[in-house]
Amino acid sequence: MNSSTVAWPSSLWAAVTPAGPELPELVGAAQADVVVVGGGFTGLSTALHLREAGVDVAIVEAMEPGWGASGRNNGQVIPTLSRPDPEDIVKQHGAAGERFVGLLRDSAATLFDLARRYKIEAEQEQAGWVQPVHSPGRIKIAERRVRQWSKFGAPVELLSREQARDMLGSDAWYGGFWNRTGGHINPLALARGLAHTVLALGARIYARSPAVSFERRGDKWAVKTQKGEISGRALVMATNAYSGEIAKSLVPDIANEVMPVLSWQMATQPLSDNVRKTIIPARQAMSDTHGELYFARYDARNRLVTGGAVIGPGNKAERLKARVTERLQRLWPQIGEVSFDYVWNGYVGMTTDYMPRFHKLGPDAYGWTGCNGRAVALTMGLGAELAKAVRGVPENELALPFTRPVTIPAHDLLRKVATLKLFLYRYRDAREIA
Template sequence: MDSANMRWPDSLWAAMTPAGPQLPQLAGDVSADVIVIGAGFTGLSSALHLREAGVDVAVVEAAEPGWGASGRNNGQVIPTLSRPDPDDIIARHGIVGERFVALLRDSASTLFDVARRYQIQAEQEQAGWVQPVHSPGRMKIAERRVRQWSKFGAPVEILSRDQTRQMLGSDAWYGGFWNRTGGHINPLALARGLAAALLQRGGRIFARSPVVSFERLNNRWVVKTAKGQISGRALILATNAYTGEFAKALAPDIAHEVMPIRSWQMATQPLSDAARKIIIPGRQAMSDTHGELYFARYDARNRLVTGGALINTNDAVAKLKSMVAERLQLLWPEIGDVKFDYVWNGYVGMTTDFLPRIHRLGPDAYAWAGCNGRAVALSIALGDELSKAVRGVPESELALPFSEPTPIVAHGLLRHLAPLMLALYRRRDAREI
């Protein structure tokens, strides 16, 4: 994706979601109590929670609310991290890790509660999230995760092979687990709904205003764009995988500690009633244990929203349509002829250990990056937590495991080589553990 091109992606979400609010650009000198950079889930959640607390807040967005990863993803609402389990998080972060685990545990319900509270119509369905396992040995993964999350009160259950077959309508998996609080949404509708709720409560959003720099001057944070600047007491940087896309000097240490990986999403034509009675009849969200992930969920029009990954992106759309159609037919022969109406992509911010990074930037200034494919639920919950931080809630009460930025060595080179990791994932997927 060309970061200079702000055209909306040709996604299912962009095609089906009502237009967002008309927003001004940042021009001249402006001030606010808190400045938020980025109008994705984290930035909008932070700003909305700040307005509810009576704080004057302004959001500065490079394109439009939801234009980045928040509006391009699959919309699965998953209350876990992709790889680390609770014991891993606590081993790394201690007592604050326990608070972070509790935040993760409740993150899906937090998202659905926020949508209900602000009457956001985002096609939300809290039907649960399922992680089936693709080989017998990987049942150990499901058992470990259920054991660990159960200790913290998460509503998780192990699934036998027969239960998985009944829930998903396929013999492809050997069991798995599910979490009842998960589900799926239209992510762009959620982002635009959060933006509208913020504006209705007196918050400000400046769009089409890429931030080129921020700095601390005279005990204030000053954020500059091409046409103006805004100063504030506090700052939240909420740009995640897109941190270096519009201005490479914005926050290079943070931009270089995450690897922006292109994630391809696809939507089929609406499935027949007969197919839907077999294929995920309970409409849960599903993503399995493949490194080359198999994932799917329905949208409100009964399209199956899925996706894939490529090493070579030449003629990407045609390759993906052929590859993913074959995959769906292997998983669910009842699906018949598969045709895709929408194919789009965006970046996922990956870290080397699959843990998010949360930072103090200075006095009353914070940032986070590294969603690792779990940003939908996590971002909404972290936005609330970051709003507490800038309001002065003691660190001992926050679920924010702070660390120093750790840029990836040879980030530029590795970014070009990152698609080759798919070959390694395919080899690992083929092995039993």
């Protein structure tokens, strides 16, 4: 069985991406020096960097590489966090925070360089990432980010309203923040390309083998799956937003410190050449300062890949199509009629402070969660750091600000009402920054 035979979300990426490698299930007993749980971006990047160092590594994946959030997202490659800026990170985490800021600064370049080095075809375009501001007062956000990221050596630029209009083809924004290293990719193609690459480097990937438990036995970690068990000297838990979705008891502390929120994506029919040249003509990735985020980028077939949020029961896909159609026509009147060929979703792991969380789970065992919508670029650098950690690099040299898991009170209840926070975002979006 290969990845094309597993039920995939009805997404643009699943429709256009070549199948992943044929992978076995884990049946019976196996061993590796390092066991990685999760075959998304983090797990694949960790395995790649371990194999570059000559370390024996095996991945156990519940479905197929890229089946979860790694293959369902919008594919924007963004070298920042969604809310915290460099000074926030350093204030909270000190020297480890400074090293983490450096990882973030380089994260988009790391992804594109890795894809080039291993000739991974993922429809990648390093056209930059722009965050336009949706009201005059929000320009303070862009000014702050340019000031702080410039101090840490990032290639960023403050955009005037005129520059934002020319870059985006719309008068809807009032300037913005531009990072030249960002861009966009086909995320499922990247995940499958990474899977092919780590196999070629000598790693093993076991698919359709959900981990149900793990424990320390002597000087080894043992990970049980539905049909087998694999043991290793070191362990990396790379399940992120899906930490509690397959086996709720696997890492409950990590699963309950992150809120899995459905992120809806959608792709239009290909735009005509004339229209495409007037809407984000240089093909940057764009996501703005709304709490109810406005975002868009092109795919390789000139589809505009965007998305939105929806509250309450009912036909969510159709309601979302109507809402986002109105939005696109308001932002870009020249777009004309809008038709969506694909609508899909996947979980984003949100934390209360919008910071990712990094944990030491025991001797030579590490985990993380909380991508907060920034996993595509972030995970490539995280994989390199997690590979260093299990190889024994001292903590004071790692770009991983470790903390203890802090669970969200009443997690199950809050999860049921999490989408109601969208009302708060809409209220704030309508207000000006004083």
